[in-house]
Amino acid sequence: MVRRSTPAFGRSAPGASETAFERDFTRLFHEQFPRLFRYLDRLAGDPSLAADAVQEAFVRLNRRGEMPDDPAAWLVTVASNVLRDDRRRAGRHLRLLSGKPDGVAMSTPPLDPAATLESSERRAMVRAAMTRLNDRDRDALLLRHAGYSYREIGLALDLNPSSVGTILLRATAAFRRAWEEMHGAEH
Amino acid sequence: MPSTEMNHPDEALLLEALHEPAAMSSTLRTHLEQCAECRSRQAQLLAADEQVGSLLGALDHPLPAITPEEILSVRPRPLRRRALLVAELTLFLAAAAAAMTIPASPVHQLLFPTAVARAVSTLVDEPPVEPRAAVAPVGIALAAPDSLVVAFRQVQSTGSLEVRLTSDSQVTVSSRGGTVGYRVNEGRVEVDNRVPADGYVIEIPSSLSRAEIVMGRRVLFSKNHGVTTPAGPTDGVRYRITLADSTRNRP
Numbered sequence: 001m002v003r004r005s006t007p008a009f010g011r012s013a014p015g016a017s018e019t020a021f022e023r024d025f026t027r028l029f030h031e032q033f034p035r036l037f038r039y040l041d042r043l044a045g046d047p048s049l050a051a052d053a054v055q056e057a058f059v060r061l062n063r064r065g066e067m068p069d070d071p072a073a074w075l076v077t078v079a080s081n082v083l084r085d086d087r088r089r090a091g092r093h094l095r096l097l098s099g100k101p102d103g104v105a106m107s108t109p110p111l112d113p114a115a116t117l118e119s120s121e122r123r124a125m126v127r128a129a130m131t132r133l134n135d136r137d138r139d140a141l142l143l144r145h146a147g148y149s150y151r152e153i154g155l156a157l158d159l160n161p162s163s164v165g166t167i168l169l170r171a172t173a174a175f176r177r178a179w180e181e182m183h184g185a186e187h
Numbered sequence: 188m189p190s191t192e193m194n195h196p197d198e199a200l201l202l203e204a205l206h207e208p209a210a211m212s213s214t215l216r217t218h219l220e221q222c223a224e225c226r227s228r229q230a231q232l233l234a235a236d237e238q239v240g241s242l243l244g245a246l247d248h249p250l251p252a253i254t255p256e257e258i259l260s261v262r263p264r265p266l267r268r269r270a271l272l273v274a275e276l277t278l279f280l281a282a283a284a285a286a287m288t289i290p291a292s293p294v295h296q297l298l299f300p301t302a303v304a305r306a307v308s309t310l311v312d313e314p315p316v317e318p319r320a321a322v323a324p325v326g327i328a329l330a331a332p333d334s335l336v337v338a339f340r341q342v343q344s345t346g347s348l349e350v351r352l353t354s355d356s357q358v359t360v361s362s363r364g365g366t367v368g369y370r371v372n373e374g375r376v377e378v379d380n381r382v383p384a385d386g387y388v389i390e391i392p393s394s395l396s397r398a399e400i401v402m403g404r405r406v407l408f409s410k411n412h413g414v415t416t417p418a419g420p421t422d423g424v425r426y427r428i429t430l431a432d433s434t435r436n437r438p
Contacts, residue, residue: 005357029255037250047248058258105313119245150207151341165199167230168206172239179242 021065028071029058036075039146040083043139045127053083070149073155073181080139129178137171144168193218201229205236279368279379282325324388326361332374334397342403343383343430350400350408350426352393357388393424402430 017027033054038052057079061071068074130138136157143153153162193214195200196204204211204219219225240324335358360376361371370377378387391410400408407428409416417426 025259029258031364033253034250038247041248042243042246045246046249050248051251051253055253055258058255059261062258062261073273122242122245126245131241141239142243144206145240150210165203165206169199169202172235174204175239175242176235 024067025058025062026094032072032075033058035111036079039076039142039148040079042142042146043080044083048085049083053079054085056082070152070155072152076143076148076152076156106112125179125182128182129175132159132178133171133174137167140164140167141175141185172186190410195222195225198228198232201225202232202236205229205233211298224378264267275370278325278327279366282362282366282368284292324363324365325387327369327371327376328357328367329371329376331356331358331392331395334374335376335391335395335399336374337376337378337389337398337400339378339380339400339402341383342378342405343380346383346385346430348387348389348400348407348430350428351388351390351409352424353390354394355390355392356394357390357393358392360387361388361389 036057037050037054040053041047044050044053056146057075060078061067061075062179133141136159137142139157140159143156148156148160153164154160159167196215196218200215204215219229254407255303265396285405337360358376360378362378362380362384363386365380367387368379387407389400395410398408398410399406406416407430408426414427417428
């Protein structure tokens with residue numbers, strides 16, 4: 001079941017005015033791109049891989065030519081599958097919650113080596129803490145903290161929305177517990 | 188318990204009220220206004236939630252510079268199914284037309300039985316000709332899928348199949364003589380050989396990990412990574428398979 005925002009063959013020719021689908025697409029892109037990238041970036045630990053997956057999901061939506069019922073959940077599902085397939089196909093060693101340090105391009109780059117080391121260690125510990133969660137709890141927690149609603153999380157992860165709160169509560173507690181154990185062991 | 192109209196909500200409900208306050212019921216809102224204990228529990232949940240959010244933020248990278256216009260500039264794929272259908276139909280018609288022009292072909296005999304009989308009777312003294320030798324092979328080519336199955340629609344007890352392993356990245360299936368149609372669907376090629384050809388040639392990239400060619404219940408050829416059945420090519424990279432025993436059961 002899809003919501004058809006434009007007639008099946010109603011795309012504009014190059015240079016023609018924007019179609020309804022293109023308007024919807026542009027609006028959706030600006031709404032969804034930042035949080036979808038944030039989710040996949042945190043999940044993958046590889047910004048270029050995350051960017052590729054997000055871009056591919058939007059390319060597929062464009063090829064589809066019509067909006068799904070719930071575009072946000074659809075994009076999460078497609079981009080997650082693309083990320084998984086890319087990893088499998090290319091045999092890339094994704095630093096998927098492996099506890100290994102990320103790249104250094106952070107939004108607020110540390111200015112000195114000590115700060116770089118501290119930041120890198122912190123990321124490694126956060127990733128290590130995430131490995132203590134099962135996949136479903138981890139994905140729900142990452143989606144929530146990327147800005148997705150309970151309904152969208154339920155659709156994307158095929159969960160009953162009424163159980164999302166319980167899952168988030170458990171995931172939050174497990175993550176904090178793991179973090180505190182590691183942080184305590186460090187100091 | 189304070190004078191509220193509900194029991195103390197559990198942590199999951201308190202957390203949900205933090206995350207999605209617009210969806211909070213008026214009963215819960217009233218309870219929270221009146222119950223200091225629940226407000227305290229909710230404050231603890233908020234602190235925990237903010238701590239997790241802050242820690243996850245350490246993983247973030249800057250947003251890549253991608254615009255919707257770039258993606259919209261990628262033209263949608265042409266209507267693939269329709270194009271395939273048209274290609275199939277064109278191939279089938281071309282094969283049929285080619286077969287129809289060959290006097291000895293089953294199609295020609297079907298359409299012009301008396302003409303064939305008359306021609307045979309009048310040409311009986313003339314030297315024999317080999318019209319089929321001039322027939323060009325007709326077939327299809329497709330990008331190699333991850334796994335390939337070529338299935339002949341009908342068992343035939345004459346003719347031959349040649350399988351070639353190539354260094355190319357395409358799969359080709361072709362036939363010589365007969366009136367053969369092809370249907371391609373996600374790694375599966377169906378060969379409609381109800382009017383059978385004398386010979387078929389199937390070219391498979393040697394890099395393809397899995398391939399299987401079946402006729403009826405018989406597996407004519409299979410490739411599973413480096414292992415092929417028949418075990419070895421009869422001529423370098425070619426496998427020549429006779430179709431005479433196609434009725435044999437598949438193992």
